[in-house]
Amino acid sequence: MLVAIGEFISNKLTNFFYMPKKNAxxxxxxxxxxxxxxxxxxxxxxxxxxxxxxxxxxxxxGLVLNQRQEIVLDSYMDEKMMEEVPIYLGGPVDPTIMQFVHRRPDLIPEGLELGEGIFWSGDFERAIELVVAGELGFDEIKFFIGYSGWGAGQLEREVKSNAWMLHPAKADYVFDEPSTQLWRKVLFDKGGDYRVLSTYPDDPNLN
Structure with missing residues (x-):
């Protein structure tokens, strides 16, 4: 049986039932x-x-996938006629940098494949042209400002301390799943005790 959520927090994630250690x-x-x-x-x-x-x-x-912003891309691309293009905050580092991921290597050359159906970067001007022309939908490309960065060994230490759980990326997660549901969806898909984590409310006092 799960112990109280307050005890989970006070134990700093060391309790097995709170943070399942299945990502090794x-x-x-x-x-x-x-x-x-x-x-x-x-x-x-x-x-x-x-x-x-x-x-x-x-x-x-890396890039945070589920922090959609109120601003739109035309705020950053004054020379283009672009309206209502969603943009995501990729992380707290350097919000002046814009990047993108996509699933259309047939249309956007020079991207780096991160996994099946997921490509990072590529010909930015070509990507913008396709969006402006309506030839590339927002279930095929995602724009980000800022990024998430770690120094040597920092991310390994955070994973070891259970700050992060690992899961293989899928194109469906990146492009199709609503950003408000993505965190819960990935944990649910991991199965087992992770499904319990996916049900936790934002406020631990509500559990």
Whole structure:
């Protein structure tokens, strides 16, 4: 039987029933999702799902998939006639940088494949042209400002401390799942005790 949520928090995620330790077989690499634990203190990553784009011994880099912003892309692309283009906050680092992921390598060259049906970056001008022309839908491309970054060994330490759970990325998660449901969806799909985590309310006092 699960112990009280207050005890989970006070134990700093060490209780097995609170943070199931089933992600060991997965390794940190490009194309992995980082799923935040339910009550991560950092407001920049509250219930976030991050697509890891790069991981090496010197640094790690990813994009938060489920923090859609109120602003739209035409605010950043004054020379283009673009309206109502959704944009996401990829993380707290350098919000002046814009990036994108897509699922159409046949239309956008030079992208880096992160997993089946998921490509990071590529010919930005071509991507914008396709969006403006209506030839690329928003279930095929996602724009981000800012990014999430870690220094050498930092992400490994955070994973070891159970701040993040790992799950393979799928194109459906990136492009099709509503951002407000993504965190719960990924945990539910992991199955087992993770499904219990997916039901936790934002406020632990409500449990």
């Amino acid at each position: 077989p997965l390794e940190l690499k490009a194309g992995i999702l980082l799923v935040s634990e339910p009550f991560l203190d950092d407001p920049s990553f509250h219930r976030s799902v991050i697509l890891l784009c790069e991981h090496s011994s010197s640094h790690s880099f």
